[in-house]
Amino acid sequence: MILGVGLFAAVAIAWLLIAAIEKVRLGLSFAQAFLYTPFKLAYRITDHNLRTIRDANAPVIYAIVHQSKLDPALMLSLLPENTLHILDEASARSFWLEPWRELARTIAFNAEHVFVSRRLVRVLKGRGRLAVYFPDAVEPDVKSFRLYRAVSRIALQADARIVPIFVGGARWLPSSLTPAELAPRRLFPRLVVSVLPPMTLEQLAARDGEPARNRGNALFDYVAEARFGATDLSRGLFQSIRDASDRFGASHPVIEDVVSGTLSYRTLFAGARVFGQRVEARTAPGEAVGVLLPNTNAMVISLLGMWSSGRVAAMINYTAGPANVTSAVRTAVIRTVVSSRAFIEKASLADVVTAAEEGGAKFLWLEDIRETTSGLEKLAAAACWRWPLQPQDAQKPAVILFTSGSEGHPKAVVLSNRNLVANAMQAEARLTISPRDILFNVLPAFHSFGLTCGTILPLVSGMRAFLYPSPLHYKIIPEIAGKKHPTVMIGTDTFLANYARHAGDGDFASLRFIVAGAEPVKAETRRIYRDRFQAEIVEGFGLTEAAPVVAVNTAIHSREGTVGRLLPAIRMRLDAVEGIKDGGRLWLAGPNMMMGYMTADRPGELQQLENWHDTGDIVSADRDGFITIRGRAKRFAKIxxxxxxxxxxxxxxxxxxxxxxxxxxxxxxxxxxxxxxxxxxxxxxxxxxxxxxxxxxxxxxxxxxxxxxxxxxxxxxxxxxxxxxxxxxxxxxxxxxxx
The missing domain is CATH 3.30.300.30 (ANL, C-terminal domain)
Known part of the structure; x- marks a missing residue:
């Protein structure tokens, strides 16, 4: 009895002490700090920027992404006590939320009232604060998006600042509002409260040029930016993929090819560890190691093994011709190239091997690694699959991709771990994908679109990626799609049009949408996929230097003839070009932008990017933020x-x-x-x-x-x-x- 009382007293004292610390640290009331403390301890919440938004000058609207039943309790604990919370009906009635509802004023959500409520405008004009809970949908339906427009109107009438809030990790809680098959549950996931600085809608809309007519877009984009802000960009690719294995399960099937079938996260990591040890024995940390492989599980294992061992994967474009391959090997100072004898023979690439050797590289063959790997090595790798071979640093290079060489010698584009993780998560913050999706990737990994969207995005998001080695097999690919039932596909207009010509009506019937890039999508291609397969082609825009995705159309934000709107956290500016009245030369900045170039005249030397990157593209942007590509600056004729x-x-x-x-x-x-x-x-x-x-x-x-x-x-x-x-x-x- 005495022991029990003593233990209870110790817990109570510790609770009070931690609550006192949180009160001072975050500027909470003691009641708020007391009720927040259990959440802080159970979910190890990262909340560094909360003091800033609590001190934001009113009027303020807190735009909260409502992912779980826990969110209202968290927000009632953390936001200023004079905030009026508009709760959904379930939260307004829930008995367990009663202690938290006592912390601030609350009203039950009523969509009709939100659309026309003069009361809310009066609250804000009286130096008030409002917390609005938005549905957790990357691509909300028309009804849900009306809420963004309604809140935008209220914010404009009251000249209120917007503060978006996203609780990273809440989607995986047992109390998540997302179906379990789309978001596997975890008892105690680490939570990250992502917040952005207070900004008015006019300030938001004007960040990339003229103010937009549709200020609901500006609000939606800012909330999406907060969603992306929950991404921990200090985690390298190896760590980010391992985090995904923790969320979706080590046995979750994540990649598949036509050679070795389906691999789970655990099997993928174990194979990567064996491969990484062999690369580690032949190369130095930070060294560029060439990858000359098609879309296969072995290619993914090779990439993950290099990242585990702290090497940089230099993706060799084996279709570029021997001269460009030799130049690429010399530019990136590649001394070792990983490849497969079977692939070289089947694809008739002996001249490419010779070209790489002329550039100074030696080959490490996958067949040799398989033959010399002992059972003990495999057992050790299976036991230690979670641990990388070398310390991980997200700021260091992860991949080198090469430009086409159309402007002379190929340039090496150096992308860091951070660049690639950022771009994958930027795409996830704009496109609706889930672990139930199967992505069909036919684009080679030496192409940035195929690497990031077709390989890295599935690995970090839990989608299964089906990898096919060549996009040119126009008859075979539709047949495989008919058997594998993919829900998402990536490609270019040229490839998609050819697949459609050879496809049966049911071959692509399982597709939800197709992301197309690299070239404009023809209206006829779009029509065929829409009419025959009920699959929508969403067109995007990217460049290797941006890792690569810059903008994309989506289900709710789409305008034919454009490449969509910017992904979260990407900034652009348009510089005037002589002779171009509507549009300008596009410059970009963001966490996904490359580290810099290596060039043939300065091999192995990273020429760092300074803030903004000149894309060389001439574009125009309408007042709703949709970007239209007018052409490359070098693709204009002066007549x-x-x-x-x-x-x-x-x-x-x-x-x-x-x-x-x-x-x-x-x-x-x-x-x-x-x-x-x-x-x-x-x-x-x-x-x-x-x-x-x-x-x-x-x-x-x-x-x-x-x-x-x-x-x-x-x-x-x-x-x-x-x-x-x-x-x-x-x-x-x-x-x-x-x-």
Whole structure:
């Protein structure tokens, strides 16, 4: 009895002491601190910025993402006591919340009242504070999004500041509002209270240019930024993927290929440890190690093994040609390349191996590693799979990708662990995905889209990724999709259009959506997938230097002809360009932007990025934040002093001959500086038809191609993009011009 009383007294004293500390640290009332303490201890809550938002000048609206039944209790404990909380009906009636409801004023949520409530505006104008709980949906439905618009109107009328709040980890609580099959439960997940500085809607809307008409978009974007803010960017890729294995279970199937089947997190990590030890024995920490592998489980194991051992994975583009491979190996100072003899033989890449060796690299073959790995090594790896081989640092390089070399020698783009984790989580904060999804990835990992969205995003989000080694198998890929039933797919318009031509009506029927990038999506491609497969293509925009995704359309925020709106935490600015009236040269900044370049003239030397990156793209942004790509700065022709977008020319031609592929290139012209040549697969392409069509649609005369060159197929890069360097060379040869 005495022992029990003593133990109870010790717990009570400790509780009171911790509550007193929290009261002082966060500026809470003692009642708030007392009721907050159990949460703080049980969930090891990270709450560093809360003092700032408590001290924010009123009027303030706290925009809270409501993920679990616990959220109202947390917010009632942490927000100022004069805050009016608009609770959902279940929270307003719940008996266990009664002690917390006594901490501040609360009213039951009524959607109709929120839309028209003058009372809430009066509360705010009286230097008040309002807490609104938004549904936990990355892509809310139309009804839910009305709440964003309603709160935006209230904030505008009261000139209130917005403070978004997201409790990272709350989705996994037993009290989560998300179905268990979409969010596996954990008893005591670590929680992170992510908050952003108070800003008015006018300030939010004007951050990237002119104020937006739809201020609900600005509010939604700020809340999404808080969602992303819960990401711990101090965790490296190895740690972030291991965290995912803790959330979804070590036995959760996460990758699959056509060779070795399905691997769980545990099996993946065990294989990575064996591989990492072999790489560790042959290379130095921080060294760039080449990866010359297709989309397979072995490629993912190799990447994870390198990150575990503190090496940098240099993804070699084996479709770039021997000269570019040699240049890439020398630029990144690659001394060891990981590959497979079976792959080299099957893909006929002996010349690529020779090119890499000429650059100074030696090969480490996966077959040799398998043959020399003992049972004891496998057993030890299975036992120690959770631990990395080297200390992890998110700020250090993780991957090197190479540009196409269209502007000379390929440049090496150096991406840190932080860059890649950030971009994957930025995408997760904008697109609805879950552990129930199966992502079909046909894009190679040497392409940044295939690496981040097709490989890293599934690993950190719990989606199963089905990896296919080549995007060019147009007949086989639809058949496999029909058997594997993917729900999400990534690709380029060229690849998607070819898959549709060979697909049966049921092959892609399981898809929820497709994320397309690298090139504009044709209206016909979009229509085919929508009508035949009921799958929506959401178009995005990215670049290798951004790891790569910059903007994307979504279910609720979509506008055809655009590439969507910026992902959370990315900033842009548009610099004026002579001859371009609507739009400007795009500069970007954000946590996903590369560390810097390595170049052929300064091999192995990282040339650090200074804050903003010049993308070289000419874009325009409407007042709702949707971005339209006008073209690369180098993809403009200067004709008689006027700037003409070659991309716009291609779009015009595509409208006339939608079934074919087209590329517009600029060639020298003695009289007008440059002239436009159309290279097309359209057999019936006629210059007179094109002139009439352009005139009917109000196109300027300068946009009409001077010559038409007909080909069977357009040259493409390994990523599926049009190879404009080869296309221009082909056009000039056909026209008898000097290359």
């Amino acid at each position: 008689a002093g006027e700037m003409v977008s070659l991309g716009a020319v291609e779009m015009m031609v595509r409208s006339l001959w939608p079934e074919d592929n087209h590329a517009a290139v600029a060639v020298p012209d003695k009289r007008r500086g440059e002239r436009i040549v159309l290279v097309t697969t359209a057999d019936d392409a006629d210059p007179e038809d094109l002139r009439k069509f352009s005139k009917q649609h109000g196109a300027a005369e300068l946009m009409v191609p001077h010559d038409i060159v007909k080909v069977d197929t357009l040259p493409v890069l390994g990523s599926g993009k049009t190879d404009y360097v080869a296309t221009k060379k082909l056009a000039m040869e056909q026209l008898g011009l000097t290359v």
